[in-house]
Amino acid sequence: MPDTGVIQDPTQLRTYECDGLAHYRVTPALVVLPETTEQLAGVVRACAEHGVPFVARGSGTGLSGGALPRADGVLVVTSRMRTIREVRRADQRAVVEPGVINLDVTRAATPEGYYYAPDPSSQQICSIGGNLAENSGGAHCLKYGFTSNHVLGAELVTPQGDVVELGGLAPDAPGYDLLGTVVGSEGTLGIATTATVRLVRLPEEVRTLLAGFRTTDDAGAATSAIIGSGVLPAAIEMMDALAIEAAEAAVHCNYPDGAGAVLVIELDGPAAEVEHEYAEVERLCQEHGAFELRLAIDATERALIWRGRKSAFAAVGRISPDYIVQDGVIPRTALPEVLRAIAELSSSSGVRVANVFHAGDGNLHPLVLFDDAKPGAGEAAEKVSGAILDLCISHGGAITGEHGVGVDKAAYMPKMFTGDDLDTMQLVRCAFDPGNISNPGKIFPTPRLCGEVPGKRKHAHPLVEAGLADAF
Ligand SMILES: Cc1cc2nc3c(=O)[nH]c(=O)nc-3n(C[C@H](O)[C@H](O)[C@H](O)COP(=O)(O)OP(=O)(O)OC[C@H]3O[C@@H](n4cnc5c(N)ncnc54)[C@H](O)[C@@H]3O)c2cc1C
Numbered sequence: 001m002p003d004t005g006v007i008q009d010p011t012q013l014r015t016y017e018c019d020g021l022a023h024y025r026v027t028p029a030l031v032v033l034p035e036t037t038e039q040l041a042g043v044v045r046a047c048a049e050h051g052v053p054f055v056a057r058g059s060g061t062g063l064s065g066g067a068l069p070r071a072d073g074v075l076v077v078t079s080r081m082r083t084i085r086e087v088r089r090a091d092q093r094a095v096v097e098p099g100v101i102n103l104d105v106t107r108a109a110t111p112e113g114y115y116y117a118p119d120p121s122s123q124q125i126c127s128i129g130g131n132l133a134e135n136s137g138g139a140h141c142l143k144y145g146f147t148s149n150h151v152l153g154a155e156l157v158t159p160q161g162d163v164v165e166l167g168g169l170a171p172d173a174p175g176y177d178l179l180g181t182v183v184g185s186e187g188t189l190g191i192a193t194t195a196t197v198r199l200v201r202l203p204e205e206v207r208t209l210l211a212g213f214r215t216t217d218d219a220g221a222a223t224s225a226i227i228g229s230g231v232l233p234a235a236i237e238m239m240d241a242l243a244i245e246a247a248e249a250a251v252h253c254n255y256p257d258g259a260g261a262v263l264v265i266e267l268d269g270p271a272a273e274v275e276h277e278y279a280e281v282e283r284l285c286q287e288h289g290a291f292e293l294r295l296a297i298d299a300t301e302r303a304l305i306w307r308g309r310k311s312a313f314a315a316v317g318r319i320s321p322d323y324i325v326q327d328g329v330i331p332r333t334a335l336p337e338v339l340r341a342i343a344e345l346s347s348s349s350g351v352r353v354a355n356v357f358h359a360g361d362g363n364l365h366p367l368v369l370f371d372d373a374k375p376g377a378g379e380a381a382e383k384v385s386g387a388i389l390d391l392c393i394s395h396g397g398a399i400t401g402e403h404g405v406g407v408d409k410a411a412y413m414p415k416m417f418t419g420d421d422l423d424t425m426q427l428v429r430c431a432f433d434p435g436n437i438s439n440p441g442k443i444f445p446t447p448r449l450c451g452e453v454p455g456k457r458k459h460a461h462p463l464v465e466a467g468l469a470d471a472f
Pocket of ligand 1: 019056057059060063098127130131132135137188402403
């Protein structure tokens with residue numbers, strides 16, 4: 001690495017001590033900023049040779065502490081690897097480096113009539129490498145699918161420092177779906193140094209509708225009715241009264257007065273299809289109690305409707321000094337019941353909860369509000385936040401919909417998975433990273449060295465006993 005790509009000064013190192021989940025902080029021993037795959041692979045090889053842990057970091061916007069550094073390790077930051085290498089119009093693909101900002105892929109593809117569909121609300125700043133590692137979602141993933149549906153190939157630096165190609169331009173590579181294993185693995189299986197992503201044709205027509213409802217129950221029922229009718233909007237997003245209050249204070253989005261919930265519904269596609277679907281959506285919203293329907297008449301109005309939704313996390317800072325952004329997912333039809341249970345939790349604990357989420361996907365983002373200056377408030381908020389995850393699990397959902405497990409939710413993994421499940425996942429990790437140096441301590445509740453016999457297990461892993469897997 002050139003000197004300019006290595007940070008050792010203790011003050012400068014602190015810049016990297018956390019990601020978007022700022023209450024976990026660790027100062028890394030060393031930060032490197034490679035500019036090429038060769039430099040990055042060289043760093044990883046040096047780590048492997050000396051048994052030093054390393055952590056990949058894109059833009060550091062993660063909300064589960066995935067890019068939290070190690071005090072005894074190297075933080076490998078990809079923000080200098082920002083070249084869009086190719087936009088292949090005829091293939092509908094782009095090949096990009098890992099530090100490329102999500103929205104920049106769309107900016108590069110738009111002149112060709114295409115865009116990159118997965119759109120996390122952080123899309124103006126988060127990196128494609130981070131998106132790949134988290135299998136990130138976004139408002140338009142309801143219709144177009146998550147990151148895993150859009151990453152078709154990747155160059156990966158393995159934890160040994162080898163450079164390998166997974167997937168590629170052609171579809172359906174033979175053999176095991178190793179690319180599918182790496183997408184969503186939160187940096188525990190190596191570092192992606194390029195991604196080949198799918199580009200989607202810009203739609204002929206887009207219509208954005210804002211619907212005001214008296215209650216979240218009505219808005220939830222309208223969501224299920226729309227999808228049950230066979231219409232698949234590009235996005236259906238919901239915000240409750242507290243989230244609306246915060247967004248109004250921050251960006252003056254002028255949402256309907258007196259709404260207990262709003263839905264932002266976007267339809268896209270061929271003009272004739274959108275026209276037909278719009279009539280259906282309007283009818284279903286009215287049938288389920290919408291008291292105001294507002295169709296954006298131009299790009300400015302559409303942007304204002306979306307500004308309210310996309311600024312919602314940050315906007316909550318206007319109504320509370322501190323808050324936890326929770327991320328859980330449930331079957332969409334359970335929305336009204338789970339939202340009622342969250343409201344009950346909130347009133348019995350006295351902890352305020354604002355809800356803003358991808359309603360179409362059943363991906364909840366309860367924002368649990370507290371004031372850290374008040375003794376015990378942080379603990380009470382943590383308790384409510386954990387109870388919300390329990391609700392998600394008990395309704396057939398999961399502890400994360402899109403933000404990943406990281407360090408934050410590792411302790412919740414045993415609530416969803418048995419010891420055998422977790423050990424089986426560890427076998428996968430060990431196959432890539434037997435030295436346990438690639439982002440160790442993330443995802444799994446009890447980091448184990450590969451080959452280490454699990455504490456409680458008295459016998460071999462069932463898959464090993466059955467002759468289906470080897471322990472390393
Ligand atoms: C305001 C706000 C809104 C958000 N909205 C959404 C949303 O709508 N949907 C959503 O899914 N997320 C959302 N997020 C979370 C976050 O933006 C995403 O998880 C994003 O994908 C993280 O990208 P990043 O570049 O910041 O990654 P980082 O935070 O830097 O890293 C995230 C994880 O990826 C790993 N990693 C990073 N680069 C690589 C690489 N090249 N190879 C292998 N592993 C790597 C890291 O080790 C870490 O585990 C939001 C965050 C904020 C702050």
